[in-house]
Amino acid sequence: xxxxxxxxxxxxxxxxxxxxxxxxxxxxxxxxxxxxxxxxxxxxxxxxxxxxxxxxxxxxxxxxxxxxxxxxxxxxxxxxxxxxxxxxxxxxxxxxxxxxxxxxxxxxxxxxxxxxxxxxxxxxxxxxxxxxxxxxxxxxxxxxxxxxxxxxxxxxxxxxxxxxxxxxxxxxxxxxxxxxxxxxxxxxxxxxxxxxxxxxxxxxxxxx
Numbered sequence: 001x002x003x004x005x006x007x008x009x010x011x012x013x014x015x016x017x018x019x020x021x022x023x024x025x026x027x028x029x030x031x032x033x034x035x036x037x038x039x040x041x042x043x044x045x046x047x048x049x050x051x052x053x054x055x056x057x058x059x060x061x062x063x064x065x066x067x068x069x070x071x072x073x074x075x076x077x078x079x080x081x082x083x084x085x086x087x088x089x090x091x092x093x094x095x096x097x098x099x100x101x102x103x104x105x106x107x108x109x110x111x112x113x114x115x116x117x118x119x120x121x122x123x124x125x126x127x128x129x130x131x132x133x134x135x136x137x138x139x140x141x142x143x144x145x146x147x148x149x150x151x152x153x154x155x156x157x158x159x160x161x162x163x164x165x166x167x168x169x170x171x172x173x174x175x176x177x178x179x180x181x182x183x184x185x186x187x188x189x190x191x192x193x194x195x196x197x198x199x200x201x202x203x204x205x206x207x208x
Contacts, residue, residue, distance in 0.1 A: 002165050009033075009174040012131045020170060021135040028169035029053065031145060031160060032132065033177040034068075035125040036096040036199045037153035038160060040168070041068065041142040045108050049141065056167055058148035064184075065111050066098050066120035068140040070133045075099075075121045078106050078139065085187045088205065094123040096199035100186040111141060118188060128174045144181045155179035 003023070005016045024030060029042045029052050040056065042049030044067070054063070069075050072086075072093055079101035081089065089099065098120040103112045112119050124130075133140065145153045147163065154160050157173045164171065183200035185207075186193040192205040202208050 002161075002168055003170045004161065005170065005172050007128050007172055007174045010127050012128045012174065014131075017128075017131045017135050020132055020172060023170045024132075024136060024140070029167075031164060031168050031171040032129060032140075032142075033126060033172060033174045034096075034129055035094075035177070036180055036182045037155065037177060038145040039066075039068070039142040039153075040145055041140040044111060044139065044141045046141075047110060050110060052167075053141075053143050056164070057143055057146065059143075061110075061114050063143070064100060064113060064118065064120045066122055066142045066144075067107075068129060068133065068142045069121060069123050070130070070139070071123060074139060075101075075123065078104055079119065079121050080104060088187065088192065092200070092204050094125045096124070096180075096182045098122045098182040098184045100184065100188060100195065102188055116188070120184065122182060126174075126177075128172065146181070152179045153181055 007013060007016055024043055027046050027048055029049050031038055032041055040053050067078055072089055100118050100120055103117055103119045155178060161171055180199040183198040184195040185205055186195050194207045
C-alpha cells in the first residue's frame with residue numbers, strides 16, 4: 001500500500017522527514033516535489049528501485065537518471081568536473097537544472113549511461129528535498145515523473161495518487177510545484193549543449 005505524507009513546503013515536519021528517509025533506506029520508491037516538477041526517487045545502489053522507475057516511465061538503460069545532490073561538493077564526488085564545468089555549476093546551482101556529466105567510480109555502473117558513462121546531476125531549491133537529503137546524508141537517484149506517452153510531468157497530486165497507487169511506496173505532497181521539468185544541459189563536450197529546455201533560464205550557458 002502506498003503511504004502519503006503531507007509536508008509543509010518551507011518547514012517540513014522532522015518526524016515525517018525521518019520516516020520518509022527510512023522508507024528510502026529500506027528500498028522504497030518515493031514520489032517527491034522539487035523546485036521544477038515531481039520526481040521519482042530512491043537509493044542509488046538499489047537495483048530494484050532502478051527497475052521500478054524504468055517500468056513506470058517505460059525507459060530503457062540509455063535513459064539518463066539524475067542524482068539529486070545537496071550541494072556542489074557532492075556533485076564533484078559523483079561526477080568528473082573540470083574548471084570550466086565547475087564555474088558553470090557554481091553560477092547556476094542550486095536551481096532548476098540537470099547537468100549531464102561523466103560519472104565517477106563512486107557510482108554503480110548500472111546507473112550510468114551504458115556507452116557514455118554519464119549521469120544527470122542537480123541541486124534543487126526545495127526545503128522538503130533539502131531536509132530529506134540531509135537526513136539521508138547522501139544523494140537520491142531520481143527521474144522526472146513523466147509517464148509513458150505524455151510530454152509533461154504529472155503535477156496534480158490527486159492524479160498522482162490515483163495513477164501511482166501501489167506502484168510506489170510513498171508519495172510526498174508539499175504544495176503545488178508545477179508541470180515544468182528542469183532544463184537539461186550536457187557539459188561533457190567543449191561547449192554546453194541543450195538537451196531539454198525547461199524551467200531553468202538558458203542565458204548563463206549562452207543557449208538562448
